Amino acid sequence: MPKVEAVEALSRLASRSAPRASRAATPDALPLDTILRGDCVAELSRLPAQSVDLVFADPPYNLQLQGELRRPDESRVDAVDDAWDQFESFQAYDAFTRAWLLAVRRVLKPTGSLWVIGSYHNIFRVGSMLQDLDFWILNDIVWRKTNPMPNFRGRRFTNAHETLIWAAREPNAKGYTFNYEAMKAANEDVQMRSDWLFPICSGGERLKDADGHKLHPTQKPEALIARILLAASKPGDVVLDPFLGSGTTAAVAKKLRRHFIGIERDRSYAEAAQARVDATHPLPEAALAPAPSAREAPRVAFASLVERGLVTPGTLLTDARAQVKALVRADGTLSLETAPGLGTVGSIHRAGAAAQGAGACNGWTYWHIETGEGLMPIDRLRAVVRSEMAMAAE
Amino acid sequence: MPKVEAVEALSRLASRSAPRASRAATPDALPLDTILRGDCVAELSRLPAQSVDLVFADPPYNLQLQGELRRPDESRVDAVDDAWDQFESFQAYDAFTRAWLLAVRRVLKPTGSLWVIGSYHNIFRVGSMLQDLDFWILNDIVWRKTNPMPNFRGRRFTNAHETLIWAAREPNAKGYTFNYEAMKAANEDVQMRSDWLFPICSGGERLKDADGHKLHPTQKPEALIARILLAASKPGDVVLDPFLGSGTTAAVAKKLRRHFIGIERDRSYAEAAQARVDATHPLPEAALAPAPSAREAPRVAFASLVERGLVTPGTLLTDARAQVKALVRADGTLSLETAPGLGTVGSIHRAGAAAQGAGACNGWTYWHIETGEGLMPIDRLRAVVRSEMAMAAE
DNA sequence: ATCGCGCGTGAATCGCCAA
DNA sequence: GTTGGCGATTCACGCGCGA
Numbered sequence: 001m002p003k004v005e006a007v008e009a010l011s012r013l014a015s016r017s018a019p020r021a022s023r024a025a026t027p028d029a030l031p032l033d034t035i036l037r038g039d040c041v042a043e044l045s046r047l048p049a050q051s052v053d054l055v056f057a058d059p060p061y062n063l064q065l066q067g068e069l070r071r072p073d074e075s076r077v078d079a080v081d082d083a084w085d086q087f088e089s090f091q092a093y094d095a096f097t098r099a100w101l102l103a104v105r106r107v108l109k110p111t112g113s114l115w116v117i118g119s120y121h122n123i124f125r126v127g128s129m130l131q132d133l134d135f136w137i138l139n140d141i142v143w144r145k146t147n148p149m150p151n152f153r154g155r156r157f158t159n160a161h162e163t164l165i166w167a168a169r170e171p172n173a174k175g176y177t178f179n180y181e182a183m184k185a186a187n188e189d190v191q192m193r194s195d196w197l198f199p200i201c202s203g204g205e206r207l208k209d210a211d212g213h214k215l216h217p218t219q220k221p222e223a224l225i226a227r228i229l230l231a232a233s234k235p236g237d238v239v240l241d242p243f244l245g246s247g248t249t250a251a252v253a254k255k256l257r258r259h260f261i262g263i264e265r266d267r268s269y270a271e272a273a274q275a276r277v278d279a280t281h282p283l284p285e286a287a288l289a290p291a292p293s294a295r296e297a298p299r300v301a302f303a304s305l306v307e308r309g310l311v312t313p314g315t316l317l318t319d320a321r322a323q324v325k326a327l328v329r330a331d332g333t334l335s336l337e338t339a340p341g342l343g344t345v346g347s348i349h350r351a352g353a354a355a356q357g358a359g360a361c362n363g364w365t366y367w368h369i370e371t372g373e374g375l376m377p378i379d380r381l382r383a384v385v386r387s388e389m390a391m392a393a394e
Numbered sequence: 395m396p397k398v399e400a401v402e403a404l405s406r407l408a409s410r411s412a413p414r415a416s417r418a419a420t421p422d423a424l425p426l427d428t429i430l431r432g433d434c435v436a437e438l439s440r441l442p443a444q445s446v447d448l449v450f451a452d453p454p455y456n457l458q459l460q461g462e463l464r465r466p467d468e469s470r471v472d473a474v475d476d477a478w479d480q481f482e483s484f485q486a487y488d489a490f491t492r493a494w495l496l497a498v499r500r501v502l503k504p505t506g507s508l509w510v511i512g513s514y515h516n517i518f519r520v521g522s523m524l525q526d527l528d529f530w531i532l533n534d535i536v537w538r539k540t541n542p543m544p545n546f547r548g549r550r551f552t553n554a555h556e557t558l559i560w561a562a563r564e565p566n567a568k569g570y571t572f573n574y575e576a577m578k579a580a581n582e583d584v585q586m587r588s589d590w591l592f593p594i595c596s597g598g599e600r601l602k603d604a605d606g607h608k609l610h611p612t613q614k615p616e617a618l619i620a621r622i623l624l625a626a627s628k629p630g631d632v633v634l635d636p637f638l639g640s641g642t643t644a645a646v647a648k649k650l651r652r653h654f655i656g657i658e659r660d661r662s663y664a665e666a667a668q669a670r671v672d673a674t675h676p677l678p679e680a681a682l683a684p685a686p687s688a689r690e691a692p693r694v695a696f697a698s699l700v701e702r703g704l705v706t707p708g709t710l711l712t713d714a715r716a717q718v719k720a721l722v723r724a725d726g727t728l729s730l731e732t733a734p735g736l737g738t739v740g741s742i743h744r745a746g747a748a749a750q751g752a753g754a755c756n757g758w759t760y761w762h763i764e765t766g767e768g769l770m771p772i773d774r775l776r777a778v779v780r781s782e783m784a785m786a787a788e
Numbered sequence: 789a790t791c792g793c794g795c796g797t798g799a800a801t802c803g804c805c806a807a
Numbered sequence: 808g809t810t811g812g813c814g815a816t817t818c819a820c821g822c823g824c825g826a
Contacts (some may be wrong), residue, residue: 036689072816080799107478120534127518140514141537144589150817153802157533160587180548193554194490195538203821218799358468
């Protein structure tokens with residue numbers, strides 16, 4: 001991946017020339033479960049490379065509002081018009097985006113992944129930059145709001161969603177975490193879709209200052225962050241948020257027994273986030289037991305079934321209709337006894353593929369063994385081995 | 395808007411240097427209800443400037459598939475791998491996007507608007523380019539699919555949506571069509587949101603070739619296009635689709651009594667689209683009667699109510715609670731009789747605003763008149779005048 | 789204690805025309 | 808180009824208060 005290497009070189013260059021504070025001239029050890037106060041690019045450049053499992057980022061949206069907005073009853077809408085959300089131009093916003101994404105790439109593990117949330121004002125810039133920097137987009141996710149603000153002037157559709165992008169560090173990245181089974185189980189046993197429905201953050205969850213005003217203009221709901229962490233990280237992983245704000249990511253990470261690193265420039269936000277984290281307690285470990293994942297079950301070679309005596313060499317395996325036959329050899333390979341593929345010797349998967357003239361085949365479900373009560377897929381034997389292994393591990 | 399002017403200059407330059415076919419060296423008259431066969435940039439450059447009300451575009455998604463995809467049962471997924479969907483790089487895709495967007499901008503009326511649909515593979519490029527070219531994004535819309543294709547590998551979330559961008563020709567564009575009332579009525583009388591739910595195009599609606607294979611890999615559902623046309627155009631408007639494909643936009647436009655112009659490069663798609671259009675018939679006009687829109691109703695001055703004798707000078711108007719009072723003057727202005735604002739003379743709106751200490755007020759709904767059966771908003775009297783005007787117009 | 793009502797409010801690129 | 812007048816325009820949810 002020459003392009004990735006070029007990007008990494010740029011990233012190193014950027015971090016070398018970045019202004020250093022007194023804290024350290026070389027990357028610190030990983031400051032786990034800490035809120036760092038400062039500019040995120042500068043702070044990221046002090047962290048060790050390839051040390052973070054998951055990044056969640058809620059960057060400024062660059063809203064560019066003109067004038068005030070009033071409701072039909074003449075009350076004023078308290079809009080996001082903070083200085084930190086103002087950029088001079090798309091060019092300036094792109095430069096900002098490029099800088100923090102490069103800094104994030106450096107600290108991400110090769111198996112790590114990145115989530116960014118935004119609206120139509122900024123998300124297209126972020127998505128394009130991710131592609132330009134050779135991140136690899138895995139999904140775009142839509143957060144549908146149950147209770148969005150209406151369009152008061154009746155000139156557009158109600159802006160009822162925000163967009164998240166989930167990306168791996170680079171093309172062909174292997175080993176990023178996706179807890180497929182847990183997501184599926186959480187979605188009535190069908191695959192979790194790319195459109196999620198959550199209320200906006202309000203009520204008791206919304207942090208307020210002493211005067212009862214909202215502490216942060218864009219506090220995200222914990223349920224949204226929790227789904228991200230449950231989908232794309234494991235307990236004990238390191239989760240980093242370069243724009244921590246009111247601290248939702250840190251609080252949810254602590255609750256879900258992930259480590260967090262938060263970066264926040266604004267002192268009052270950082271202090272409120274710290275207080276919030278201090279008041280948050282991890283859930284009981286039992287509540288976080290990972291959902292059973294077929295993918296993470298120990299790999300069992302068919303040969304080990306032969307070794308364990310569950311299948312005797314010389315046995316004939318068949319397909320579900322008992323028309324294709326294959327002989328089990330002592331080394332755990334099969335030898336096809338029927339056309340097409342007659343004489344083929346190979347793994348259960350290759351033999352099954354050859355028997356069907358297909359490019360691939362899951363031999364565990366294709367091949368069956370004769371029992372007193374009819375044909376049984378050999379996958380059932382694998383299940384036996386796995387349960388034995390689980391008992392032995394305790 | 396100097397930036398817009400610069401973009402328009404570029405656009406003119408692009409159209410001047412575009413290769414010309416024999417058809418014409420200067421822009422033709424608008425070829426209404428026609429399918430043009432050819433490259434969309436070349437064909438667009440032959441159309442008169444500022445002549446189109448609405449553009450719907452479903453450009454190539456640049457899917458960049460690597461190898462084939464199979465379902466768990468080994469059946470092959472018939473993916474979009476057509477030549478027209480392949481681009482060498484993001485730069486090449488961006489250049490393509492820039493070219494057709496500039497060509498579209500030239501033919502769009504200043505009051506026109508543009509819709510583009512895409513997935514995460516291309517929509518970020520399109521959205522960024524729209525912003526770079528100084529289009530003005532009005533909404534991003536999510537098409538949620540009721541029946542998306544599952545993720546067969548279990549490595550990502552089910553990709554269950556596509557994204558549409560709705561944009562005006564330039565910042566501060568006035569007069570783009572948005573049929574707010576119709577959308578609200580279609581959504582159980584609450585504002586239409588930015589997330590829409592439709593099934594993918596399948597079954598009888600899906601065009602098939604002689605062998606029963608799907609004719610076009612990305613045929614869009616008519617319901618999706620219909621909502622767009624119903625939301626953002628009027629009967630008789632000109633709707634243009636630069637990537638017509640199987641002709642959905644043309645067929646829906648004909649059905650909804652909009653004019654269409656379709657551009658399609660591929661001969662077999664263009665022919666199928668033409669046959670489809672020929673077999674499509676417009677809906678009865680009554681079915682397309684626009685939903686009543688307060689915004690478009692004829693303006694009625696309060697003074698005309700006085701002139702017509704519906705309100706007598708000297709009458710006292712009150713707010714809904716009968717606490718604020720104002721005297722109707724012979725010229726149709728009001729004079730406030732109560733504090734705050736006591737003595738203020740002005741229009742029903744200014745008097746209402748003064749009475750409330752607000753910056754603005756809709757006097758038609760604020761002021762009430764005493765009838766035998768209680769207070770009635772003066773808006774009801776306006777309705778009487780309007781219905782008289784409608785009868786007189788017939 | 790419970791229910792119903794009124795009020796506040798949320799990442800918003802939020803009007804159009806004539807003078 | 809700017810200004811000012813006319814007049815059109817909101818949904819879901821949480822909380823507090825009073826019956």
